[in-house]
Amino acid sequence: MKKSLVFAMAMALGVSATAFAANPFSDLPAGHWAYGAVAKLAAAGVVDGYPDGTFKGDKTMTRYEMAQIVAKALAKGAIGADDKLVSEFADELDNLGVRVAKLEKNADNVKITGNIRQSYDRTTGDFGKSDAAVLRSRLWFTGEVNDNWHYVGMLQNQQNWIGKNESGDSETTFQRAFLTGNIGVVNLKAGRDNNTYAEGNVWDHRTDAISASVKSGATYFNAAYGKLANKDGVNTDKSAGDKYFVGTIGGDLGNLNLEANYMKLDDTLGTNSDKGNTWVKGDNKIWTAAANYKAGDFKIGAMYLKGDNDYVDEKNGEDDGWVATLAYKGASAAKPGSWGLYGKYYDQGGATYLKHTMNGHYDMFGVDGFKGYMVGGNLTLAKNMVAAVEWYDLKDKGSTDNHAKTLWSQMVVTF
Template identity: 30%
Template sequence: MKCKSIGVLVMALTVFFTNSVLAAGNPFADVPADHWAYEAVNNLVADGVLTGYEDMTFKGQKEITRQEMAMMVARAMVAENNVEVSSRDKQAIVQLAVEFSDELNSLGLRVNRLEQQADLITWQGKVEYTYKQARGDLLVGRDSSNAMLLRLEPAASLSANWQVRARLEAASELSRDETGTVNLKRLYAQGDYASWQMKLGKLPLYTNEEGLLWDGQYSGGQASFGGGWKRQQGAVLTLLGGRLSPQELPSSLGLVSDEAADLFGVNLDGTKKKGTAGVGAYRLKSDSWNKAYFAGENTATIWSLHGAYRFTDRLCLSGAYGENTKANSQDTAWQTELVYGRYQPEAQGSWQLYSAYRQLGEAVAAAGTGDALHYGQKGWEVGAKYAPWKNVGLILKYGDGEEIDSHQGVKQYFARVECFF
């Protein structure tokens, strides 16, 4: 019955987004207001790379032509030679130039210099301090931590469409005066084209449920097809496969092996007007994982739904649901979140408030993004994000809930300072 329902929903989503996909295939189609290039150009303006923005504004929700967008990209390429540009902005300009290379060529501005930058390595990253404190009926006193994290993300261009990306991290617990060890978390090749994207290597694992299931990495490959690899418009089909290490799951789950599990998955999602919706299905299998995720046949089969609706540029309501059909307990997870505001660390003064309810069954959401509530818990969560200075962010979260099985109360306080470069 569940498979039949999923099939009906997939068919409905496919029909719903078909018209937009056809439009996205037209190289002379208008650029929609939610195109990723809008945000990229806005960031260049906020960073002072582009000036005179009001003369060619597209801050409204109207669509513009690709030729008009190419004019903005051309101005950014010229401005790059006249002002100091960060590595993040340089990378954005390269990506914009690749996306609109045909239009730039038609304007007489060649992008051959991108080939000269093939060996250029750009760096970006962050430093963050995180304080957590947990209180609960089962805890004696307070369980707290003070953690520092250094994250470095280099990217090297191989050609106009391909680049190699990596992530290195060093974490330390200040209360124990630890010295962090640098670990290579990700290393993968990425190819970006007009209507598809490919990733190969040790790559991000963050599926369309927006962090409900996973927020980590795995080894393998991923391919996305459809209305743009950043969900620009229409439907996007994503296929993924590879190996998932047990280190990506909490040790408290009781996995008894260091061997990685086979992971296969598919996402179908997309955006039309103010709405986003999608489905997902995943299969994990390991002969040696016999705890938590795997209750029968050493296999986990998880399916999911998610959706969001943006009422205004600042107000958005979203939700996601997942179920592990092989698990015997805590086999479902779901969350709903209301967000007001738009937090962008690169924009000084930007802020965001949110309120959420989460039920995070550990057989489904064990590797999710949760900070104020985590796997095996359910309850309310509220939070705020604020950028007092450019590239500096403050985050506060509070979770009030209970353990799903024991119903013992739990409270979690979370505070973070993050600095981007």
């Protein structure tokens, strides 16, 4: 931006040059046309100058420098959130991260965001053929309680075009409601939210819980206690389990991340394919150990899982497993044209998972669990518009050797 600091601030911020204030800068003479404007901005804390007491007002400024000034002007109330400068420098303000997040409270105590996802799922194999097309809309409400605490809620509408309900009838539910904040160095969250444990290889779904996390240098500790929510798609009126506890310890060693999890689950709900997919319950304990290494644009990961499920043990099902991951780059909603490729190989016994993060149909198999692979890719078509396609080939680890092959795709628009 080929403008000097003096001209840009005095004109763009609309501060009167005749404003009366003491001038703190040695290189801005009292006779300068912008003397009063700069003095007023300095008194309001919008500009600080340099450590040697100079202002350097003839220096050419960048867009980022101007965005920093706009951010300070917002914080000090010199301009409003609806000012044209805020729109002009929206991307730069967003890149300022925490500072901009703190400024949002000056515009509104409640922020509304959302996304729309159209997904399509086609599964073939030994279980027959099935199709599903779902349009899902989500609205997020974030309300400021005080400087440390926020309330978050989420309203979801889902329309099933193919599959369970081809009429296009919609269902609207209030699915998230929790408080998040901190007490000292401890970050806390309490209420209903979607929680992911062990990278989603054990659980990726809603819980009613209270969780705490602490970070010390490169090491972090997490713990959560609560109750598991229901499973989507099957027996939605039944809880996936009763009380649960999870503890996590992890840390970074350069580009290497190491993490271990312990999860105790009471009265978990699962299927027994030997009895026509009837529902059974059993307590479970799951331990996981994972390592992920980032090398440039590549990410390589591996996880070992060990379960101890009452029902699976009784049926002599598989109680351990492993997952390997390979990813290259990745689509970013803020960067049109960005893209990524990824793949996973699964070999998981029935005691090592409850509600998986994947889009393949792992839930068709019995207590022995499943194994197989997935490959996928994503692409940002335009800002805040990301498409993804995934292919799954999974089979039963038991004697049936049944396959379930799934082609899954989605388009997500965020606003």
